[in-house]
Amino acid sequence: MNDVRLLIDFGSTFTKVVAVDLQKVEILAAARVPSTVETDITIALEQAIKEITAKTGVSNLNEKKSLACSSAAGGLRMVCIGFVPELTSKAANLAALGAGAKVVGLFSFKLTSREIDEIEKIAPDIILLSGGTDGGDEAVIIHNAGMLAKTSGKINNIIVAGNKTTYDAVKKAFDNSGKHVIFTKNVMPEIGVLDTAPCNKEIREIFLNNIIKAKGIARAQEITGEVIMPTPAAVLEAAKLCAEGVKGEGGYGELMVVDPGGATTDVHSIAKGIPTSAGIAMVNTLPEPYVKRTVEGNLGLKHNIDSLSEFTRIKKIPRNFDEICRSFHQGHLPQNPEEVACHLLLSRVAVEVAVTQHVGRLEKVYGPTGEMLIQYGKDLTGVKTVIGTGGPVIFSSNPREIMEGALFQPENPLVLKPRNPTLYLDEQYILYAVGLLAQTEPEKALLLAKKYLKPI
């Protein structure tokens, strides 16, 4: 009998299921059903599994062995708090993004009661509290712990990842607050050092043990295996696996994944990003993470089309541009040639801007020996693989045109985008599935990616 594995993504709009034959490393069938998280998550799931059964003819699918990820019910919403914006706040932000979270608020310095009100209104799933290097500043994190302790029951899960010397005081501040407080290692233990892995692990644990239950996603586990991570984390896991490969099966090497969507455009890079030309100095307040995820919250093809269309105005825009943008915002999908052209242009701009924000840049300064170049962020000019995923690229008539927005532009030589990569398309929408499968069968997962990622 074939070993068939179901890989499931509970999205906010669609519940996606893909059935993979592990022996042949082959997609047997895929199904996409409107999500039913608001009522009962299992309705859509059962329907999708029924579709899969009909398509494959396999009646005894082992649902319990399936793996699932979720971005339903708003995804994993986090607020990050640090001391200095460029340091611990940024470190906390990077840690949350790397765990697949949606960062819905970012705060620095001592919190005010007004900011606490704002945080209560946001009502995030998890708060990540950092501040101070180990042995460094104590006042800010202790103050902020005291402020958070006074919040209502809407604020529950708090991960503390700051100056470890303050932990006794922070613990005391939360005494009798009734909050679920987890202490882990500092995201920035010393100046210039980023340590997001322990924090990442705690975020996943809370997601697994608390959040999915609170959002009704855990009900799916009556049918399936565990919902193990947020969907963006699954995509990041897939990117990591594809870059690094496994023992005996090489990966693609350093790469970038670009994922434009309805609300945001995500960019992931698995690359060191060190300078590729001689004589360039790097200046980074914080080191750049090797596995880096950025999310452009104002670049979406549906929900954030207003800001996206503003970026597009510097280009030659088609007739009826504003009208068409409005219709996309209301959920209309492109049909006539004018709309298709408009959608293509918007997607291209989303990729262009998001990748420009993600990659590093060079700046000229004048020193004793004349002009010098200083690099901020990651140099990704040498990256040889760029993968496009997400509806706007996958369902486009011209994915290459969109993905070329990720490429180095000679007219902007100081922006360090990939110069000459091979562009791939995740045409079967399987990156999340690859990331899930990577947790148990990394080699099969890699082979699956290699089979279904198509050069364009």
Place this chain on the structure above:
Amino acid sequence: MSKTPTIITGTVGMDVHVIGTKVISRALRESGFKVVELGMQVTPEEFISVAQETKADAILMSSLYGMAELDLKDFNQKRLEAGLNDILLYIGGNLVIGRYDPKEIEPKFKALGFDRVYPPGIDAEIGIEDLKKDLKARGKM
């Protein structure tokens, strides 16, 4: 002195012009300070961690090669995060390339967190008198 303040000295970044800091370190010791002499090519991060470790009261930096502004770009944020909001920061030397008016440079370095900014060739005694005055004002000597 009732308390003996601890002072860190060194040249910042890739600068190797170490003589000035040697002179000032010696003058500081002769005036009764405890001096942690880091010598040349000290990174901003080293200044910060040594200050944390030694509970230093002031850092006296020197830079003669014109790159101080770039070397110290995020220094103020970093030292705050490291809990060094109360430390005195002095800098002196050729702080930018070429001839310049010290008055124009001073606000730039004040914005980077420095309490006092000196042009090149200043007498060590002047700096030490300022230091004593500032430390006394903060109740540190």
